[in-house]
Amino acid sequence: MAKRTITEMSYERAKKNIEKRKETIEKLTKSGVLFINPESCYVEEGVKIGKGTVVEQNVMLQGDTVIGENCVIGMGSKLVDTEVGDGSELLSVVAVDAKLGKNVLAGPFSYIRPETVICDNVKVGDFVEVKNAVVGEGTKIAHLTYVGDSDVGKNVNFGCGTVTVNYDGKKKFRCKIGDDCFIGCNTNLVAPVEIKAGAYTAAGSTITDEVPENTLAIARARQINKKGWKDKRED
Numbered sequence: 001m002a003k004r005t006i007t008e009m010s011y012e013r014a015k016k017n018i019e020k021r022k023e024t025i026e027k028l029t030k031s032g033v034l035f036i037n038p039e040s041c042y043v044e045e046g047v048k049i050g051k052g053t054v055v056e057q058n059v060m061l062q063g064d065t066v067i068g069e070n071c072v073i074g075m076g077s078k079l080v081d082t083e084v085g086d087g088s089e090l091l092s093v094v095a096v097d098a099k100l101g102k103n104v105l106a107g108p109f110s111y112i113r114p115e116t117v118i119c120d121n122v123k124v125g126d127f128v129e130v131k132n133a134v135v136g137e138g139t140k141i142a143h144l145t146y147v148g149d150s151d152v153g154k155n156v157n158f159g160c161g162t163v164t165v166n167y168d169g170k171k172k173f174r175c176k177i178g179d180d181c182f183i184g185c186n187t188n189l190v191a192p193v194e195i196k197a198g199a200y201t202a203a204g205s206t207i208t209d210e211v212p213e214n215t216l217a218i219a220r221a222r223q224i225n226k227k228g229w230k231d232k233r234e235d
Helices: 011-030 229-234
Strands: 060-062 078-080 093-096 098-100 110-112 116-118 123-131 140-148 150-152 163-165 175-177 188-190 193-195
Touching: 093 098, 116 123, 140 150, 188 193
Parallel strands: 060 078, 078 093, 093 110, 098 116, 110 123, 123 140, 140 163, 150 175, 163 188, 175 193
Antiparallel strands: none
16 A cells, blocks of 8 residues: 555646646535535546535545535634544544444544544544554544554543554554544553553553453552752752
8 A cells, every 4th residue: 555645646646636626516506515615615527425415615625535415514624535424513623545334523623644444433632643443432532642554443532632542663563443442641652562451541650561351451650749848949
């Protein structure tokens, strides 16, 4: 597979599709798609969109992108060779070579990178990046999180600031997270590592070993309060 780029654009590609942009949008409109501001949108000829879907202003849809029915593709979104299931809502999302299921909520400012599969009823929130990962049904990745090279089960909750530490400088490794896990804020999951079903990680933990089912893993230094420290420092 050829390496994907962020823009997925070239002068030749843009020129070819700009000439057909108006015709492409008119065909989609007649099939039941609503463009809020069609003049601001760039839609390539191969894009397919289901009826009842709303496309807001400043949206770019490229390649073999397929969008289901009754979706909202919010302003500032860019989808390249990406599949979006019925009823999904995306706001300021960039997605390349990805598959999103039904009723997915993504954005604002989410980056869904190649070879990612987002299952039904998943939330991918603000400033979240997902790469080469499978995210199970009902999982919530609300904000400020990186999930790369991972297999994530159903109904997992990611706390703010979670990072799957997938690269050691030479090789990429995978994380595996079971169903119904709770990943505390600012957790580092150092791959390869497995968090088994129903397990919790405490906020601020760096997890390097397997966490058994229904277990709370705490991997952080114990807090020490030094009384009178401020007064001594100012003497």
